[in-house]
Amino acid sequence: MSREASRIVGRASAGRGTIVIAAALVLLLVGIVLSAGLGQLAIGPGEVVGSILRAIGIDNSWAPSDGMIERTLWQIRFPRVIMSLLVGAALSVAGAVMQAIFGNPLAEPGVVGVSSGAALGASASITLGLSVFGGWTVAVFAFLGGLAATLIVYLTARAQGRTEIVTLLLTGVAINAFAGAGMALFTFIGDTSSREQIVFWQLGSLNGSRWNEVAIVAVVSAVAAFIAILLAHQYDLLSLGDRTAAHLGVRVERLRIVSIVLVSLLTGVGVAFVGVISFVGLVVPHLMRMILGPSHRLLLVSSMVGGGVLLIYADLLARTLVEAADLPIGMLTSLVGGPFFFWLIRRNRKKAGGWA
Amino acid sequence: MSAPRPGGGIAQQASGVGFRAGGLAILSDVTLDVRYGQVVALVGPNGAGKSTLLGVLAGDVSPSTGSVLLDGRPLGEWPPRELARARSVLLQANQVAFSFTAQQVIDMGRAPWIGSPQAEEDERAIREATEAADVGHLTKRGFPHLSGGEKARVSLARVLAQETRVVLLDEPTAALDLRHQEAVLQIARRLAAEGKAVIVVLHDLSLAGAYADEIAILARGSLVARGAPSEVLTEERIAEVYGTPVRVTEDPDTGRPVVTPRRSL
Numbered sequence: 001m002s003r004e005a006s007r008i009v010g011r012a013s014a015g016r017g018t019i020v021i022a023a024a025l026v027l028l029l030v031g032i033v034l035s036a037g038l039g040q041l042a043i044g045p046g047e048v049v050g051s052i053l054r055a056i057g058i059d060n061s062w063a064p065s066d067g068m069i070e071r072t073l074w075q076i077r078f079p080r081v082i083m084s085l086l087v088g089a090a091l092s093v094a095g096a097v098m099q100a101i102f103g104n105p106l107a108e109p110g111v112v113g114v115s116s117g118a119a120l121g122a123s124a125s126i127t128l129g130l131s132v133f134g135g136w137t138v139a140v141f142a143f144l145g146g147l148a149a150t151l152i153v154y155l156t157a158r159a160q161g162r163t164e165i166v167t168l169l170l171t172g173v174a175i176n177a178f179a180g181a182g183m184a185l186f187t188f189i190g191d192t193s194s195r196e197q198i199v200f201w202q203l204g205s206l207n208g209s210r211w212n213e214v215a216i217v218a219v220v221s222a223v224a225a226f227i228a229i230l231l232a233h234q235y236d237l238l239s240l241g242d243r244t245a246a247h248l249g250v251r252v253e254r255l256r257i258v259s260i261v262l263v264s265l266l267t268g269v270g271v272a273f274v275g276v277i278s279f280v281g282l283v284v285p286h287l288m289r290m291i292l293g294p295s296h297r298l299l300l301v302s303s304m305v306g307g308g309v310l311l312i313y314a315d316l317l318a319r320t321l322v323e324a325a326d327l328p329i330g331m332l333t334s335l336v337g338g339p340f341f342f343w344l345i346r347r348n349r350k351k352a353g354g355w356a
Numbered sequence: 357m358s359a360p361r362p363g364g365g366i367a368q369q370a371s372g373v374g375f376r377a378g379g380l381a382i383l384s385d386v387t388l389d390v391r392y393g394q395v396v397a398l399v400g401p402n403g404a405g406k407s408t409l410l411g412v413l414a415g416d417v418s419p420s421t422g423s424v425l426l427d428g429r430p431l432g433e434w435p436p437r438e439l440a441r442a443r444s445v446l447l448q449a450n451q452v453a454f455s456f457t458a459q460q461v462i463d464m465g466r467a468p469w470i471g472s473p474q475a476e477e478d479e480r481a482i483r484e485a486t487e488a489a490d491v492g493h494l495t496k497r498g499f500p501h502l503s504g505g506e507k508a509r510v511s512l513a514r515v516l517a518q519e520t521r522v523v524l525l526d527e528p529t530a531a532l533d534l535r536h537q538e539a540v541l542q543i544a545r546r547l548a549a550e551g552k553a554v555i556v557v558l559h560d561l562s563l564a565g566a567y568a569d570e571i572a573i574l575a576r577g578s579l580v581a582r583g584a585p586s587e588v589l590t591e592e593r594i595a596e597v598y599g600t601p602v603r604v605t606e607d608p609d610t611g612r613p614v615v616t617p618r619r620s621l
Contacts, residue, residue: 103454243447
């Protein structure tokens with residue numbers, strides 16, 4: 001009978017999951033069309049859809065005949081929209097994975113310093129003019145910076161299979177402070193163009209996304225997200241604690257190491273091209289957990305879609321909120337995510353007397 | 357492979373096990389074998405090394421000296437998944453990081469069997485475990501919101517659902533009321549009757565005396581006595597090990613030893 005209940009519970013949350021993901025996909029498509037259409041050169045939704053259809057080989061009368069509109073769509077708007085979708089999805093999955101391995105809903109790449117570690121790596125390669133990995137150089141250094149930061153957080157904040165929240169957040173404070181100082185150093189010693197790029201990394205912006213960058217982000221984040229989803233059931237078991245997960249057959253240490261690499265990849269590749277965008281990995285998985293429960297397969301898939309939606313609309317706001325100005329998106333997400341973080345802390349204080 | 361061996365064979369064997377942490381000897385030269393079809397109780401004062409010994413038997417920590425075998429094979433040689441199909445462990449503290457329901461937590465006990473023919477048995481195993489641990493009314497509740505005793509029982513159901521031939525329980529009765537304490541040890545007896553090996557850490561000597569086939573007394577990391585309850589639970593030995601006088605009487609219904617502290621008010 002209890003199994004019956006379980007199946008019903010399972011079906012209910014799977015049903016709800018389908019609805020949430022379907023709704024998010026609709027929002028996503030609307031967001032793509034809206035975001036591609038709005039801007040200094042306004043393009044109607046019909047023209048946007050028409051242009052996409054024509055590109056995939058369906059000739060139609062909606063497609064714009066003006067070459068200027070075509071170029072704006074395909075060279076400026078679409079790469080940017082797809083980039084925001086990919087980075088939002090990657091950061092949300094990174095957040096959910098990090099929360100799973102720390103067993104803590106507050107772990108987030110931005111909050112614990114992984115993003116700024118990646119930004120430091122990226123700005124080091126810029127200022128020092130490194131090009132050892134060709135077009136991938138900045139991405140590789142961002143990944144290495146993020147990996148170093150994640151390892152430091154992991155080694156500092158975890159003891160005897162537990163993560164102390166205070167230690168976790170203090171480690172984040174320390175890493176963010178160090179990375180901030182490192183970026184200040186590179187800003188100081190860099191030339192004008194490196195300075196501009198570093199400022200851009202600190203604030204985060206999707207402006208000027210190019211197709212080749214989009215392709216790199218797409219490949220890396222798709223592979224990493226796919227692996228994370230394959231590991232979903234092990235993340236569920238990990239929430240029982242390290243020892244119990246091991247008793248159920250999980251190779252805990254290996255799972256953690258793989259996950260740390262995944263988080264660094266997902267965060268690093270986004271940061272490499274668009275800079276630091278905080279709180280996405282905190283807000284999206286948290287909302288999805290509230291709606292759909294903590295089961296990781298559904299959580300990861302829905303966070304992926306939800307993160308894409310959030311960043312498409314956030315970037316649309318960043319571009320259109322102030323006329324003729326492109327607001328830094330990292331600033332925007334922090335302006336919204338910061339208060340959310342406060343709310344999360346207050347809510348938890350009331351419910352459970354805070355985090356010890 | 358999953359079926360418990362017919363009673364009598366040796367399930368787990370610890371030989372000369374020592375464990376040191378930070379220069380401190382927590383276990384020294386513990387030799388113990390546990391047979392299928394037996395309930396073995398580990399008792400002893402606080403800090404005697406009971407939980408550490410259970411951790412060593414579970415394969416969580418490798419002993420500094422000596423060896424631990426399961427079915428004649430060193431624990432370190434067992435692939436994790438195969439080990440999870442052979443032995444289950446209930447720890448003292450059972451926390452769950454996110455708000456999984458009790459049902460989801462019990463279901464997780466079946467994780468080792470994913471992809472095996474035994475996965476067919478999932479439904480039955482979960483149903484029986486839920487009934488045995490008396491948690492049918494809790495299944496829809498969020499695990500973090502349960503009381504300590506309820507958490508312990510849901511976790512017990514998770515362990516039972518795993519359906520392994522060796523079951524290790526670390527103080528399964530600590531947070532439980534009288535009725536559920538008895539129920540847990542009756543479950544342990546039933547598992548042994550099915551041919552499984554049960555190793556249980558207990559504080560209540562009368563509970564151990566009533567339900568265990570054998571009792572092993574640990575004191576300061578060493579095994580000081582081992583045998584049938586009536587042989588092991590003597591007034592002199594308990595007084596010496598625990599440093600407090602006790603009276604051992606015989607339960608008129610079962611003939612089993614009952615240990616009560618001698619009190620003067």
